[in-house]
Amino acid sequence: KKNLKTNKFNFCFVLFCFAILKYFCKKANPTLTNSTMVVLACIICRYNVGNASMDWLREIYGNSSGNPSPYLLYIGQHAPHYPADMPVWYQDQFSTADAPRTPNFNVYSPDKHQMIAQNPAIEQNGFDFIDQLWRDRLCSLLPVDDMIGDIVNFLEEQGDLDNTYILYTSDNGYHLGQWRVPCSKQQMYDTDIRVPFFIRGPSIPAKSQQDIVVGNTDIAPTFFDLAGFTIPPSVDGKSFANFLASEELADPWREMYL
Known part of the structure; x- marks a missing residue:
């Protein structure tokens, strides 16, 4: 079993949004002054987000002889936003x-607000x-699944998977047909605001769950x-780090x- 390096972790944050890769180094007294940001804007080539992410990982591991400083990798996938796009070999999977x-x-x-009633x-x-x-949404997520698998496999090959927190979430819900609205994300109901939220990493028990209310502003402080x-x-939000290491449901x- 690999001994974890105290307070030296990597972070991989996957979100459906635009493409940004961010990397910071933490010294003995951590500050945010050592930051560099790589922004990939106007990506034209299809499926380039996953390729660019893997290229970036290979670069920082290659340039550091396989021992990079702690980093934060933020991956913003377009899928499953409309228009859903996927390779031809996935088009008929569902x-x-x-x-x-x-x-x-x-x-x-009729008892709901006007946009619903x-x-x-x-x-x-x-x-x-x-x-x-x-x-289409399901099919467009299959390449995302491939991308995450590539990242996990790469980190495992580098011996760094157990030093890495991986967070997977989204920016809004999957509203489809609820309250007679074909598709939407403007309603304050669970179908619009509840999102997938998975995190793996050091000291987090496998398959554990927490029934607590968190939002996107809680990610940065965590x-x-x-x-x-x-x-x-x-910094807005609150850290939920203390809840991650327990299999018991938190109060x-x-x-x-809001």
């Missing part, structure tokens, strides 16, 4: 999948659109905490997040 018909799917709700019932062409969008930084008072630390 050809028979239908979008989940949740209890609030295509439900008339005024919606007409979704008809067959709407169902066809929703189901195709669901299939990374500060895990990396051994003092969290600046100007609720906040009732709501």
Whole structure:
């Protein structure tokens, strides 16, 4: 079993957004003054985000003889945003999948706010659109799965997987047909605001779960905490690092997040 280097961890943050790669070095007294940022904007070539991420990892490991300073790698994938794009060999992987018909799917709700209450019932062409969008989203995520697998395999080959926190999340929910809205992310319901949120890393028990309310502003202070930084008072959000090492459900630390 590999001995972990105290307070010397790498971070891999995967989010559906635009492409940014950020790297910082932490010395004995960690500060953020040693930062360099690599921004990949206007990426034209399809599927280049994953390739660029792997190229960057190979470069920093190659330039440091396999022992780079701690880094933060931020990967912003477009998938599964519309228009969903995927390699031809993945286009028919979910050809028979239908979008989940949740209890609030295509439900008339006159007691809701106007954007919900005024919606007409979704008809067959709407169902066809929703189901195709669901299939396209699933297919477009398969290359993302490949990319994450490549990164995990590379870190394992370098002997650094057990020194790395990997966080996977999204920017909004998967609303499809709920409250008679074909697709959306503007409603303050779980279908729009609840996102996948997975994290693996040192001292985090496999398959453990926490039923606590967190938001995107909590990610930065958590990374500060895990990396051994003092969290600046100007940083929004709260660190949830203390909840990661326990298999026991934590007491609720906040009732709501707005």
